[in-house]
Amino acid sequence: MNSTLLSLTIAILFGIGTFLILRRDIVRVIIGLGIMSHAVNLLIVSTGVFEGKVPIITDDGGHGAAEATGTVFTDTLSQGVLAPVLEAGHHVDFVDPLVQALVLTAIVISLATTAFILILAYRIYEEYGTTDIRELRRLWG
Amino acid sequence: MIALENHLPIILIATPILMASLMVLLRKQPGIQKVLSVSVSFILAILSVLLLLQVWSGGIQAYEVGEWGKYGIILVADLLSSGMVVLTSFVSFLALIYSLDYIEERSLSASYYPLFSLLVAGLNGSFLTGDIFNLFVFFEILLLSSCALVVANEKGGVTKSSDKMEATFKYLVLNMVSSIVMLIAVASLYATTGTLNMADISVKLSAMSAAGTLPWHVFAIALMFVVVFGNKAAIFPLHYWLPDVHPTAPSPISAMLSGVLIKVGAYGMLRVFFLIFIDTLYIFKPVIIYLALATIVVGAISAVAQTDVKRLLAYSSVSQIGYVFLGIGFGSVYGLTAALVYLVNHAIAKSMLFLTSGGIIHHAGTRDMRKMGGMVDSAPFMSLVFLAGAMSIAGLPPTGGFIAKFQLFDAGIGEGYYFAIAIALIFAIFTLFYMFRAMLLMFWGEKRDVAEHGEYSSHGTSPMIALPIVVLALMIFAFGIYAEPLIALAEATANQILDPQPYIDAVMTRVVR
Numbered sequence: 262m263n264s265t266l267l268s269l270t271i272a273i274l275f276g277i278g279t280f281l282i283l284r285r286d287i288v289r290v291i292i293g294l295g296i297m298s299h300a301v302n303l304l305i306v307s308t309g310v311f312e313g314k315v316p317i318i319t320d321d322g323g324h325g326a327a328e329a330t331g332t333v334f335t336d337t338l339s340q341g342v343l344a345p346v347l348e349a350g351h352h353v354d355f356v357d358p359l360v361q362a363l364v365l366t367a368i369v370i371s372l373a374t375t376a377f378i379l380i381l382a383y384r385i386y387e388e389y390g391t392t393d394i395r396e397l398r399r400l401w402g
Numbered sequence: 403m404i405a406l407e408n409h410l411p412i413i414l415i416a417t418p419i420l421m422a423s424l425m426v427l428l429r430k431q432p433g434i435q436k437v438l439s440v441s442v443s444f445i446l447a448i449l450s451v452l453l454l455l456q457v458w459s460g461g462i463q464a465y466e467v468g469e470w471g472k473y474g475i476i477l478v479a480d481l482l483s484s485g486m487v488v489l490t491s492f493v494s495f496l497a498l499i500y501s502l503d504y505i506e507e508r509s510l511s512a513s514y515y516p517l518f519s520l521l522v523a524g525l526n527g528s529f530l531t532g533d534i535f536n537l538f539v540f541f542e543i544l545l546l547s548s549c550a551l552v553v554a555n556e557k558g559g560v561t562k563s564s565d566k567m568e569a570t571f572k573y574l575v576l577n578m579v580s581s582i583v584m585l586i587a588v589a590s591l592y593a594t595t596g597t598l599n600m601a602d603i604s605v606k607l608s609a610m611s612a613a614g615t616l617p618w619h620v621f622a623i624a625l626m627f628v629v630v631f632g633n634k635a636a637i638f639p640l641h642y643w644l645p646d647v648h649p650t651a652p653s654p655i656s657a658m659l660s661g662v663l664i665k666v667g668a669y670g671m672l673r674v675f676f677l678i679f680i681d682t683l684y685i686f687k688p689v690i691i692y693l694a695l696a697t698i699v700v701g702a703i704s705a706v707a708q709t710d711v712k713r714l715l716a717y718s719s720v721s722q723i724g725y726v727f728l729g730i731g732f733g734s735v736y737g738l739t740a741a742l743v744y745l746v747n748h749a750i751a752k753s754m755l756f757l758t759s760g761g762i763i764h765h766a767g768t769r770d771m772r773k774m775g776g777m778v779d780s781a782p783f784m785s786l787v788f789l790a791g792a793m794s795i796a797g798l799p800p801t802g803g804f805i806a807k808f809q810l811f812d813a814g815i816g817e818g819y820y821f822a823i824a825i826a827l828i829f830a831i832f833t834l835f836y837m838f839r840a841m842l843l844m845f846w847g848e849k850r851d852v853a854e855h856g857e858y859s860s861h862g863t864s865p866m867i868a869l870p871i872v873v874l875a876l877m878i879f880a881f882g883i884y885a886e887p888l889i890a891l892a893e894a895t896a897n898q899i900l901d902p903q904p905y906i907d908a909v910m911t912r913v914v915r
Contacts (some may be wrong), residue, residue, distance in 0.1 A: 268902035282579070283416050287571070303587045358591070365500050365537055367585060370542045374581075377546060381553075381567060388564035397568050400646045 267307050274300035287382045287392040291375065298371040302364050409464040411477040411530050413532035414487060417446060418523035425474065425515040426768040426843075437501060439515045441499050446522070447491040454484040458894075460910040464532065477531035477601060480905055481895040486529040486669055489746060490702070492685055493661045493753050494522045496870035501654040502758050503866040506555045514554055520547040521658065528666055532909055534591065534678075535598045536582050537670065540636070548655070550664060556652040560763055569646035576643045580633035587626035590619060591678075595608035602904060604678050611681040624679045624686060630691075632672070635667025637727055638696040641720045645704070648719065649712035653760025654898050656712065660719045661753035665745055668726050672738075675730075676899045683733065691731035694826050697724030702832040706839070710769050712759050714840055718795060721833065722748045728826060730812050732817050738896035740809035743889060751794035752876035758788050761867055762844065770861055771843040778845040783868065785845040788876045791838035794878045802881030805879040 274296055281293025386392055406413065410846060421442050427434050455464060457479050465477040479487075505514055524544030531537055552573070553566045560786060573774045588850045595606040610616045629640070636644040644664070648656050671690075675683045701721025708714040708901055724746065729741025778785045794803035807830060812824040881888055900903065 282575075290575060294575065294582075297579075297582050301582050301589070304586060305589040305592075308589050359598075360589075363589075363592075366535070370539065370581075373405070373546060374574070374578055378571070378578070378591065378801060379569055381549075381574065385564075385567050385571060388567060397571070399565060399651070400568055400572075 264307065267303070271300050271303050271307065275301065285394050287385065287394060291370070291378055291382060294378070295375055298367070298375075301369055305360050305364050305367065308341070308360055309379075407452070407456070409465070410449055410456065412440065412467060413531060414446060414449060414453065414491075415477070415523055417442065418519040418526065422516040422519040422523065425519060427864045429511050429516050432612045432692065433505070434483065435511060439519065440495075440502070443491070443495045443522070447488075447495045450484070450487045450491040453479055454481075454488050454663060455581045455682040457481055458891075462632070462898075462904055464908045471606075475536055476532040476909060477530045477629060478601075478905065478909060479530055480671070480908075481898050482672060483529040485746075485891065485895060487526050488750055489665070489717065490522065490529070490662050490884060491760060493749060494518070494525075494658060495626065496873060497654040497661075497753070497757070500657070500760070500867055500870045501652070502555055503864045507757065509554045511752045513550065513626055517547045517554075520544075521551060521663075522645075525666065529669060532600055533598050534588055534600050534603065534674075538581065538588055541584070541666070542581060544663065544666070545574075546580045548659060548719050551573050551655045552647055552651040554652055554655065555675065556760075558764065559592050560652075560760075560769070561650045564788050566650045569643075569650040571666055573643045573647045576640070580640075582629050584630040587630065590623050590626075592624075594620065594884045599909065600673070600677055601902075601906040604904060605910065607678065616681070619680070621682055621685060624675070624682050625889045626671070626672050627766060628686060628689065629680075631667040632693065633667070633672040634670065634719055635664050635723050635897040636697075636796045637693050637723060637729070638700055641697065641701070644720055645713055648716035648756075649710060653712075653763075654754055656716075656759075657753040657756040660716065660756055660792065661749040662780055664723055665726075665749060668723065668730065668745060670740070671727070671730055672899055675720070677902045677905060680902060687731055688732055690727055690817070691822055691838075693728035694724045694731055694860075695822055697727065698826055699724075700839075702829040702836070706832060709771050711762060711771050711774075711840065711844065712756070712769065712838060714771070715755050715759060718833070718836070719748075719752055720828065722752065725810060725826065726809070728822060729813065732813055732819065734817055735893070735900055736809070736813040736816060738899055739889065739892045740813045742895055743802075743809055743885075744806040746888060746892070747794060747806040747878075750874055750881070751791050751801075751803060752879050754787065754871055754878065755795065757867075757871050757874070758784060761871070761873050762788065766844075771840060774844045775847040785841075787847070787871050788879055789841065790875045794882070796834040796837045798834075800882045801806045801878050802885065802888075803878075805863050805882060809889070823825075855889060895898070 278297030278300055281289045281296065284290060284293070288342075309345065336359045366372075387399065389396060411540065421439065425435055425439060428438070438690060453463075458481065463479040465479070467477060495894055501514065501518075522669065524540045524542075524547060527540035528537055528544065535645065539858070549570050552570050552712045553563065555563070577791060588598070591603060595603050597603055597606065597795070633640040648659050651659060675686070698721050701717050701719070705714050705717035705721060706715060722744075726741050726745050729737045729744060732738070732741075761784050762774075762777070762781070763769055765784060765827075766777065768774065790801065794801035795808035797803040811823050814820075
């Protein structure tokens with residue numbers, strides 16, 4: 262039930278973002294891009310929400326593919342060489358920590374691109390005196 | 403020095419990033435910046451050749467960043483990625499030499515060197531990484547740095563800055579949307595397989611496919627990757643940003659964008675489809691071939707009507723990338739060999755043509771080809787090298803472009819794609835037509851006075867501008883006359899792409915330190 266609500270939220274955010282990107286005002290396009298990138302961030306987080314399954318621990322869940330093939334890295338996890346995220350066979354309700362790292366990276370990147378595009382929009386406003394995309398037609402694709 | 407050889411993949415990425423931060427600190431000393439960035443770029447070119455030789459003799463290298471075992475990020479250097487890195491380092495070194503005299507002093511010392519280093523880092527990183535999320539990260543690095551480089555000013559104000567901003571806005575919005583699509587695809591792949599390592603994803607998807615439990619949404623993910631890499635490479639329905647961005651950028655940056663940056667899309671397509679989706683590719687083979695044909699047709703027809711010399715070259719890039727994707731779509735060893743040979747030859751010829759177009763524009767004082775004329779007398783060097791580039795793009799015999807086109811058509815006929823080859827052949831004649839129409843307009847006919855137009859100030863041709871053009875022109879003829887080493891390398895690379903097992907083995911069977 263929880264994930265249905267989450268999926269619905271993501272879908273609505275994508276819809277709003279797409280609608281705003283197709284507007285004629287530059288500022289609305291940028292807001293639309295921001296909303297869409299947040300929808301994607303939510304989507305990434307939602308891929309890490311399982312019921313007691315942690316994908317990077319191969320012997321407790323994953324999605325079954327690792328067990329099917331038996332192909333894993335030949336590491337020495339049992340000897341405690343690596344930082345173990347969870348001990349083998351230890352069952353807890355857990356959210357995948359990797360997706361949070363991915364989302365942090367994606368947020369930082371979208372911050373940088375949004376900052377750049379906002380400055381670009383300001384300069385376009387200075388040069389053209391308008392933020393209407395229809396008036397930005399000196400180049401023809 | 404012993405350590406250096408074992409750490410080449412990370413050095414090729416870390417050095418440009420380090421240089422970028424160093425160059426920001428050194429912005430008050432333009433002399434030091436100049437010497438340091440050119441010499442580091444030269445060293446990177448040598449190191450990339452060294453990496454290619456290592457991979458050629460010693461097989462695929464997998465380099466762990468940090469000691470995180472299977473949780474860590476991995477860099478993989480196989481023949482494809484190290485070959486692309488050699489191409490990047492070479493073109494970027496020549497473009498950097500060119501830009502020393504071409505870019506305006508103020509923008510050169512303030513922001514040009516750091517952004518150029520970041521662009522090189524992004525390119526090298528996206529070629530070398532073995533982790534699909536890192537591919538996204540490096541794509542963003544090269545997207546942002548190339549956007550900022552497009553708005554850099556050249557000497558004399560060739561392009562109005564309002565045009566640059568409009569073009570960059572289109573480029574950035576379209577590429578941000580494609581980045582969002584790529585993130586969706588990566589997140590879905592992660593949710594399906596529980597890993598981000600490309601080799602690991604490949605193994606798990608093959609296992610699911612063999613067990614008959616491949617989820618249907620994997621095909622949707624594959625289609626999303628077609629959209630993403632198609633946008634990067636500017637194939638047909640997604641190419642509308644390219645003819646604005648590439649002409650408005652300063653000439654050395656146009657050379658980097660058309661020479662190397664759109665090849666990132668072709669590289670990604672090769673990597674993702676022949677490694678990850680090896681079992682799902684067969685559905686998209688006709689899609690790629692039809693898109694490639696549409697790209698060839700649209701690019702060639704649009705190029706014929708252009709009057710702006712750099713815009714003509716940009717539309718020509720759209721058309722030429724279609725040929726590369728045609729070779730990828732064939733999917734056989736010979737087709738991939740032809741695609742790779744085509745890719746290298748187009749990178750060299752188109753970089754040279756864009757660098758030459760900078761010189762032509764500065765000589766003529768206008769971008770409009772109709773206002774030029776008689777440059778064969780007033781600028782014999784420019785007309786000679788433009789002829790060499792045009793011959794290579796059009797595919798005339800003593801140049802590398804002929805070898806590439808011949809191989810591609812031969813591969814297509816051998817595979818039985820007669821219809822596709824017929825269309826490609828017709829539009830290869832279009833290429834000949836628009837290239838020699840440009841020659842006719844610019845170099846022959848009545849001689850025009852150079853100072854007549856005065857749309858901006860001219861600064862003539864300096865040795866720094868001539869040298870990279872000469873080197874690239876010699877390369878064009880070298881690849882045309884003695885093409886065997888390039889073809890042998892491309893064939894070995896194609897074999898390696900089509901048989902991903904060594905790649906998977908190199909990545910997967912590592913013992914954690």
